[in-house]
Amino acid sequence: MKLYLAPYAPNPRRVTMFIAEKGIADIDLIQLDLQKGEHRTEEFRRKSPFAQIPTLELDDGRCLTESRAICQYLEALHPEPNLMGADAFERAFIEMWDRRMELMFSVPLMLWVRHGNPVLAMLERNQSAEVASFNQGQAMRMAKRLNDELASRPWIAGDRFTIADITAACGMDFAKMMQWRPGDDLPHLKAWRARIADRPAGKVAA
Amino acid sequence: MKLYLAPYAPNPRRVTMFIAEKGIADIDLIQLDLQKGEHRTEEFRRKSPFAQIPTLELDDGRCLTESRAICQYLEALHPEPNLMGADAFERAFIEMWDRRMELMFSVPLMLWVRHGNPVLAMLERNQSAEVASFNQGQAMRMAKRLNDELASRPWIAGDRFTIADITAACGMDFAKMMQWRPGDDLPHLKAWRARIADRPAGKVAA
CATH class of the missing domain: 1.20.1050.10 (Glutathione S-transferase Yfyf (Class Pi); Chain A, domain 2)
Structure with a gap:
């Protein structure tokens, strides 16, 4: 999987902190340059139609945006340590x-x-x-x-x-x-x- | 269970629409008068510390606020029809x-x-x-x-x-x-x- 993010941006950091706490090692982090508008290109908008970061791209090409939705998906793949509730x-x-x-x-x-x-x-x-x-x-x-x-x-x-x-x-x-x-x-x-x-x-x- | 809400307020309506779509019948709806400040009383703040509506009170006295969190709880109790995702x-x-x-x-x-x-x-x-x-x-x-x-x-x-x-x-x-x-x-x-x-x-x- 690939996670698109940008330096200093707070919402992508929610996901990278979540990943660190889970100890997930198989996600490639891809930094975009917001000042160059790399999140607004036509190619990136095919992954993230509202030009949002973070964006998670699965190996089959499906994409998710919205940090909390991405975390929910990662929580399902990696239930421990539990960060979103056990019942x-x-x-x-x-x-x-x-x-x-x-x-x-x-x-x-x-x-x-x-x-x-x-x-x-x-x-x-x-x-x-x-x-x-x-x-x-x-x-x-x-x-x-x-x-x-x-x-x-x-x-x-x-x-x-x-x-x-x-x-x-x-x-x-x-x-x-x-x-x-x-x-x-x-x-x-x-x-x-x-x-x-x-x-x-x-x-x-x- | 009891759901505290108020007439015309849009966030409580998210939950009542969700309840209607699920066909859940065992929740008492309790209308608060916001103009009279009924959501700001000390008694209500024991259920909802930030004076938020909607608030769901379970039969054992535990409370939940935040419409989406309440919906998530109701989705777990009443999985069908599914409104929040099946996998x-x-x-x-x-x-x-x-x-x-x-x-x-x-x-x-x-x-x-x-x-x-x-x-x-x-x-x-x-x-x-x-x-x-x-x-x-x-x-x-x-x-x-x-x-x-x-x-x-x-x-x-x-x-x-x-x-x-x-x-x-x-x-x-x-x-x-x-x-x-x-x-x-x-x-x-x-x-x-x-x-x-x-x-x-x-x-x-x-």
Whole structure:
């Protein structure tokens, strides 16, 4: 299989952290140059019609986009270590936390960066200071809330590391482009991020 | 089981359309009054800490929020008719399309309404005309794109009706609050919506 991705991009990193945690070794990583528009070529759009990365290409040519959908496929091929839930309730419970992390934390963080960092004007042609500020506010409120949640458990969905931790970490690490990372005012969030650094997923470069 | 929801809210409707399509009869529907803040009470936050609806409460008291996570749980309890994929690839493929519909179409449509319709200022205290306009643009571009996709297949993820159709329809129907629905300039999108009206899911009031 081949995984198409790009340096620094946060959504492909969700999949490479997932792959690292699973210890999957048989996927070729193919880096695209977004500044050269390599994700927008006609050839690549045959694999990924919306020019999205990451894109997973199976050996038979079928393709999947959307990081969480790719992870779900890889979880089925490589069930251990389990990152997405072992029974019906746990699968739903972890999906709930993964979605909260994505929609309430990582997406706002990414939109803050995309609309607020001048370097990214090449990707986000309609940068808007108001969109940046709106999303910054949402993300910062969630950071405080998440800090409170992590006071009483080690990982976002409970006692073990799951895809929800990967999703939150990728959004948070991307926000370094706005010079933000949790400080001593968010001690539980900071300690949680430090715990990830010791894991296989934590070795994947941002 | 109990499902907490609210009249007119699009995310709970994703779950009630899913329930209708499955023919599940043993879930009590409990309507909350958002204008009275019934989703923000301390009692409800014990079920749904982020004051989210829909919330599913199991008979043992455990709760799930996030519409897609609730649907995943119900799919495991009631596998037929299958709405989320029957094998590893199909599950991922349908999740891919469901996510595209949510993130690229329904979320922009909902943000357009929440930020653009004065009636909803009670829910969205920081309404922003710029956020409304940004999301309107994204949604309208996706509507055209989706119209092209539906020229060659009856349903969003292929030959059969899936959760991806429900997600797209709920976003689209909510945008009636901005006086938008697909017209004759988007004939395939309009015909797709008309096909849903004939199904169990299509009988669920918006």
